[in-house]
Amino acid sequence: MNFRQFLRVARPPTLTATVVPLFTGGAIAWTTGHWVWWCWIDIMAIAFLMQIGANMLNEYFDWRRGEDNAESLGIGGIIVSGEVTPAAVLRTAIIGYALSLALGLILVAYRGDLLLIMGLLAILGGFMYTGGPRPVSSTPLGELMVMAIMGPLEVLSITFAASGTMPRVAWLVSIPVGISVATILLANNLRDHIKDAQHGRRTIPIVLGVTGGFRVLIAMLLVILGWITGAVIMGQLPIPTLLIWLALPLGIKTYRTLGQPQSLPRAVPIMGRLHLAFGFLLTVGILWGGPWR
Numbered sequence: 001m002n003f004r005q006f007l008r009v010a011r012p013p014t015l016t017a018t019v020v021p022l023f024t025g026g027a028i029a030w031t032t033g034h035w036v037w038w039c040w041i042d043i044m045a046i047a048f049l050m051q052i053g054a055n056m057l058n059e060y061f062d063w064r065r066g067e068d069n070a071e072s073l074g075i076g077g078i079i080v081s082g083e084v085t086p087a088a089v090l091r092t093a094i095i096g097y098a099l100s101l102a103l104g105l106i107l108v109a110y111r112g113d114l115l116l117i118m119g120l121l122a123i124l125g126g127f128m129y130t131g132g133p134r135p136v137s138s139t140p141l142g143e144l145m146v147m148a149i150m151g152p153l154e155v156l157s158i159t160f161a162a163s164g165t166m167p168r169v170a171w172l173v174s175i176p177v178g179i180s181v182a183t184i185l186l187a188n189n190l191r192d193h194i195k196d197a198q199h200g201r202r203t204i205p206i207v208l209g210v211t212g213g214f215r216v217l218i219a220m221l222l223v224i225l226g227w228i229t230g231a232v233i234m235g236q237l238p239i240p241t242l243l244i245w246l247a248l249p250l251g252i253k254t255y256r257t258l259g260q261p262q263s264l265p266r267a268v269p270i271m272g273r274l275h276l277a278f279g280f281l282l283t284v285g286i287l288w289g290g291p292w293r
Helices: 003-010 011-031 036-064 084-113 115-129 144-161 168-191 195-199 207-234 241-258 262-287
Strands: none
Touching: 003 011, 003 036, 003 084, 011 036, 011 115, 011 144, 011 262, 036 084, 036 115, 036 144, 084 115, 084 144, 084 168, 115 144, 144 168, 168 195, 168 207, 168 262, 207 241, 241 262
């Protein structure tokens, strides 16, 4: 597998999902006054390696189940095209997880066994999502699992790794962050709903229909805004986190764009841009709000 092939199978557009948990968790850690820069760098490498590994496992198991073909939309199907062998993809995924585990053990030695437990839960969740005879990714619960892994589990792990603490703000922020990551998956499932239905998958757009899937997407975006706003009103988050409302025009544009069939092949990067905008604004709001309980 050469570098170009590695980039294809790593699915770079999806890596935006990891950026927001990293920066929001890092920002929270910074405001505690206990931020350790090398710990944040270490867990940043771990997070990217684990997501790349999960993407490769997804590629491998999609091939095994016969779900990818020459007409697959997006960036799947590199095994079917013959560019790389299944063994090479699986081997590279295992190497990525092994590297993340080695880097994780450094943090475990510094921060304690809690990070090991959280890391193993993330690896288990990644396998359950894409592997086995009935992966969660093939059910309507895929978005919920991604929200839990990339939200509370990842944000809290990053905050704890970088600062040794888990303040209440990390718990509160982790929920909308997780939902934001899940919107990327839902956009992916909207894009692939025809192919997924042909292979017996039961994702949200298949169970509820494309229109229902778009309604769920709108609801998720509204919950993100409502969650942050409600937490600020209740005095649980700093006022500057309301900067996320500046992403509303982009959210409306994103929804309208995805509503056009010709835009669905680009659904993941389109939703990824909104996810990054939300994450950037939330990170600025956290840093601007300063130390918070």
